[in-house]
Amino acid sequence: MTVLRIVPNLHSVDPASARAFYGDLLGLDIVMDQGWIVTFASDAPTVPQISIASEGGSGTAAPDLSIEVDNIDQVYQRAQSMQLDIVYELTNEPWGVRRFYVRDPFGKIVNILSHR
Template sequence: MIVKRIVANIASPNPEQTIAFYRDLLGLDLVMDLGWIATLAGPAPNATQINIASEGGSGAAVPDLSIEVDDVDAIYARATAMGLKVYYPLTDEPWGIRRFFVTDPAGKLINISAHMG
Protein backbone atom coordinates (compact mmCIF):
# COMPACT_ATOMS: atom_id res chain seq x y z
CA MET A 1 0.00 0.00 0.00
CA ILE A 2 1.20 3.52 -0.84
CA VAL A 3 -0.24 6.70 0.60
CA LYS A 4 -0.56 8.96 -2.42
CA ARG A 5 -1.86 12.14 -0.81
CA ILE A 6 -2.82 13.72 2.49
CA VAL A 7 -5.10 16.73 2.22
CA ALA A 8 -6.00 19.09 5.03
CA ASN A 9 -9.75 19.72 5.28
CA ILE A 10 -10.76 23.06 6.77
CA ALA A 11 -14.32 23.52 8.00
CA SER A 12 -15.30 27.13 7.34
CA PRO A 13 -18.48 29.07 8.07
CA ASN A 14 -17.61 31.25 5.05
CA PRO A 15 -16.03 29.09 2.34
CA GLU A 16 -15.80 31.91 -0.22
CA GLN A 17 -13.78 34.07 2.18
CA THR A 18 -11.50 31.18 3.11
CA ILE A 19 -10.96 30.27 -0.56
CA ALA A 20 -10.07 33.90 -1.28
CA PHE A 21 -7.59 33.93 1.64
CA TYR A 22 -5.57 30.98 0.31
CA ARG A 23 -5.90 32.10 -3.32
CA ASP A 24 -4.84 35.69 -2.61
CA LEU A 25 -2.13 35.00 -0.01
CA LEU A 26 -0.52 31.92 -1.56
CA GLY A 27 -1.53 32.17 -5.21
CA LEU A 28 -3.30 28.80 -5.17
CA ASP A 29 -5.71 27.90 -7.96
CA LEU A 30 -9.27 26.68 -7.48
CA VAL A 31 -9.13 23.26 -9.16
CA MET A 32 -12.45 21.82 -7.98
CA ASP A 33 -15.65 23.34 -6.61
CA LEU A 34 -18.64 21.13 -5.83
CA GLY A 35 -20.43 23.81 -3.85
CA TRP A 36 -19.98 22.02 -0.54
CA ILE A 37 -16.24 21.35 -0.97
CA ALA A 38 -13.56 23.16 -2.95
CA THR A 39 -9.96 22.18 -3.65
CA LEU A 40 -7.14 24.66 -4.10
CA ALA A 41 -3.80 23.54 -5.50
CA GLY A 42 -0.41 24.87 -6.48
CA PRO A 43 1.36 24.19 -9.74
CA ALA A 44 3.81 21.54 -8.50
CA PRO A 45 3.20 18.16 -6.85
CA ASN A 46 4.56 17.84 -3.32
CA ALA A 47 5.49 14.93 -1.11
CA THR A 48 2.85 13.53 1.23
CA GLN A 49 3.54 14.50 4.81
CA ILE A 50 1.80 14.70 8.16
CA ASN A 51 3.19 16.33 11.30
CA ILE A 52 2.50 15.17 14.86
CA ALA A 53 3.56 17.78 17.43
CA SER A 54 3.31 18.58 21.13
CA GLU A 55 4.24 22.23 20.45
CA GLY A 56 4.99 24.46 17.48
CA GLY A 57 8.71 24.96 18.14
CA SER A 58 10.39 27.93 19.82
CA GLY A 59 7.48 28.04 22.27
CA ALA A 60 4.86 28.64 19.56
CA ALA A 61 1.44 27.00 19.50
CA VAL A 62 1.01 23.97 17.25
CA PRO A 63 -0.27 25.32 13.93
CA ASP A 64 -3.23 23.69 12.21
CA LEU A 65 -1.42 23.77 8.86
CA SER A 66 2.22 24.10 7.83
CA ILE A 67 2.70 25.43 4.30
CA GLU A 68 6.16 25.49 2.74
CA VAL A 69 6.73 28.18 0.10
CA ASP A 70 9.73 29.11 -2.02
CA ASP A 71 9.82 32.79 -0.88
CA VAL A 72 8.50 33.29 2.64
CA ASP A 73 9.52 36.97 2.60
CA ALA A 74 7.27 37.62 -0.41
CA ILE A 75 4.34 35.85 1.26
CA TYR A 76 4.99 37.75 4.50
CA ALA A 77 4.96 41.04 2.54
CA ARG A 78 1.69 39.98 0.90
CA ALA A 79 0.19 39.03 4.28
CA THR A 80 1.05 42.40 5.81
CA ALA A 81 -0.21 44.23 2.69
CA MET A 82 -3.49 42.31 3.08
CA GLY A 83 -3.66 43.59 6.68
CA LEU A 84 -3.47 40.11 8.22
CA LYS A 85 -2.57 39.84 11.88
CA VAL A 86 0.74 38.03 12.33
CA TYR A 87 0.53 35.69 15.36
CA TYR A 88 4.17 34.61 15.25
CA PRO A 89 6.70 37.02 13.74
CA LEU A 90 8.86 36.30 10.71
CA THR A 91 11.68 34.34 12.37
CA ASP A 92 14.81 32.45 11.35
CA GLU A 93 14.54 29.24 13.38
CA PRO A 94 17.58 27.30 14.65
CA TRP A 95 16.47 24.18 12.73
CA GLY A 96 16.92 25.93 9.37
CA ILE A 97 13.57 27.39 8.42
CA ARG A 98 12.27 30.96 8.19
CA ARG A 99 8.59 31.24 9.10
CA PHE A 100 5.64 33.22 10.40
CA PHE A 101 2.09 32.40 11.55
CA VAL A 102 -1.24 33.94 10.54
CA THR A 103 -4.81 32.71 10.90
CA ASP A 104 -7.19 32.09 8.05
CA PRO A 105 -10.81 33.34 8.08
CA ALA A 106 -11.91 30.01 9.63
CA GLY A 107 -9.58 30.65 12.60
CA LYS A 108 -6.96 28.06 11.64
CA LEU A 109 -3.40 28.87 12.69
CA ILE A 110 -1.18 28.70 9.60
CA ASN A 111 2.61 28.24 9.72
CA ILE A 112 4.11 29.60 6.47
CA SER A 113 7.76 28.70 6.03
CA ALA A 114 10.72 28.27 3.73
CA HIS A 115 13.96 26.40 4.18
CA MET A 116 16.94 28.71 4.67
CA GLY A 117 20.14 28.50 2.70
Protein backbone atom coordinates in the same frame (compact mmCIF):
# COMPACT_ATOMS: atom_id res chain seq x y z
CA MET B 1 0.12 0.35 -0.59
CA THR B 2 1.27 3.96 -1.09
CA VAL B 3 -0.22 7.17 0.28
CA LEU B 4 -0.64 9.45 -2.73
CA ARG B 5 -1.72 12.62 -0.98
CA ILE B 6 -2.97 14.01 2.31
CA VAL B 7 -5.74 16.60 2.22
CA PRO B 8 -6.68 18.65 5.29
CA ASN B 9 -10.40 19.46 5.41
CA LEU B 10 -11.11 22.71 7.25
CA HIS B 11 -14.70 23.35 8.31
CA SER B 12 -16.33 26.62 7.24
CA VAL B 13 -19.90 27.79 6.85
CA ASP B 14 -18.64 29.89 3.89
CA PRO B 15 -15.95 28.00 1.92
CA ALA B 16 -15.79 30.78 -0.71
CA SER B 17 -14.32 33.12 1.93
CA ALA B 18 -11.08 31.14 1.66
CA ARG B 19 -10.33 32.60 -1.80
CA ALA B 20 -8.45 35.68 -0.58
CA PHE B 21 -6.30 33.79 1.91
CA TYR B 22 -5.49 30.56 0.08
CA GLY B 23 -5.80 32.02 -3.42
CA ASP B 24 -4.50 35.59 -3.20
CA LEU B 25 -2.02 35.19 -0.34
CA LEU B 26 -0.59 31.80 -1.28
CA GLY B 27 -1.27 31.71 -5.02
CA LEU B 28 -3.12 28.39 -4.91
CA ASP B 29 -5.53 27.63 -7.74
CA ILE B 30 -9.11 26.48 -7.26
CA VAL B 31 -9.23 22.98 -8.73
CA MET B 32 -12.71 22.07 -7.50
CA ASP B 33 -15.66 24.18 -6.38
CA GLN B 34 -18.88 22.39 -5.46
CA GLY B 35 -20.20 25.30 -3.39
CA TRP B 36 -20.08 23.29 -0.17
CA ILE B 37 -16.39 22.48 -0.73
CA VAL B 38 -13.65 24.47 -2.44
CA THR B 39 -10.33 22.75 -3.08
CA PHE B 40 -7.12 24.71 -3.66
CA ALA B 41 -4.00 23.19 -5.19
CA SER B 42 -0.63 23.87 -6.72
CA ASP B 43 0.93 22.03 -9.62
CA ALA B 44 4.23 21.77 -7.72
CA PRO B 45 5.25 18.17 -6.98
CA THR B 46 4.91 17.24 -3.32
CA VAL B 47 5.57 14.37 -0.95
CA PRO B 48 2.72 13.40 1.40
CA GLN B 49 3.53 14.27 4.99
CA ILE B 50 1.72 14.52 8.30
CA SER B 51 3.27 15.99 11.44
CA ILE B 52 2.20 15.30 15.01
CA ALA B 53 3.50 17.94 17.44
CA SER B 54 3.31 18.81 21.13
CA GLU B 55 4.26 22.40 20.27
CA GLY B 56 5.25 24.53 17.29
CA GLY B 57 8.89 25.04 18.26
CA SER B 58 10.47 28.13 19.80
CA GLY B 59 7.78 28.05 22.49
CA THR B 60 4.88 28.55 20.05
CA ALA B 61 1.62 26.65 19.97
CA ALA B 62 1.41 23.88 17.39
CA PRO B 63 -0.06 25.34 14.19
CA ASP B 64 -3.07 23.79 12.48
CA LEU B 65 -1.35 23.73 9.05
CA SER B 66 2.16 24.19 7.74
CA ILE B 67 2.61 25.43 4.18
CA GLU B 68 6.05 25.63 2.57
CA VAL B 69 6.54 28.36 -0.03
CA ASP B 70 9.44 29.26 -2.31
CA ASN B 71 9.56 32.96 -1.32
CA ILE B 72 8.71 33.49 2.34
CA ASP B 73 9.54 37.21 2.31
CA GLN B 74 7.11 37.86 -0.55
CA VAL B 75 4.30 35.98 1.19
CA TYR B 76 5.02 37.77 4.49
CA GLN B 77 4.86 41.17 2.77
CA ARG B 78 1.61 40.15 1.06
CA ALA B 79 0.13 39.04 4.42
CA GLN B 80 1.07 42.39 5.93
CA SER B 81 -0.44 44.35 3.02
CA MET B 82 -3.64 42.30 3.35
CA GLN B 83 -3.66 43.23 7.07
CA LEU B 84 -3.92 39.60 8.11
CA ASP B 85 -3.51 38.58 11.74
CA ILE B 86 0.17 37.63 12.00
CA VAL B 87 0.45 35.78 15.31
CA TYR B 88 4.18 34.94 15.12
CA GLU B 89 6.49 37.32 13.30
CA LEU B 90 8.85 36.31 10.51
CA THR B 91 11.71 34.46 12.20
CA ASN B 92 14.82 32.47 11.25
CA GLU B 93 14.55 29.34 13.37
CA PRO B 94 17.58 27.37 14.64
CA TRP B 95 16.46 24.20 12.79
CA GLY B 96 16.87 25.85 9.39
CA VAL B 97 13.51 27.33 8.46
CA ARG B 98 12.35 30.92 8.04
CA ARG B 99 8.67 31.21 8.98
CA PHE B 100 5.75 33.13 10.37
CA TYR B 101 2.30 32.20 11.69
CA VAL B 102 -0.84 33.81 10.32
CA ARG B 103 -4.50 33.25 11.19
CA ASP B 104 -6.68 32.16 8.26
CA PRO B 105 -10.32 33.34 7.84
CA PHE B 106 -11.55 30.38 9.91
CA GLY B 107 -9.30 31.01 12.92
CA LYS B 108 -6.76 28.32 12.02
CA ILE B 109 -3.10 29.09 12.70
CA VAL B 110 -1.08 28.54 9.55
CA ASN B 111 2.71 28.17 9.69
CA ILE B 112 4.08 29.64 6.45
CA LEU B 113 7.70 28.60 5.95
CA SER B 114 10.69 28.23 3.66
CA HIS B 115 13.77 26.12 4.27
CA ARG B 116 16.94 28.19 4.39
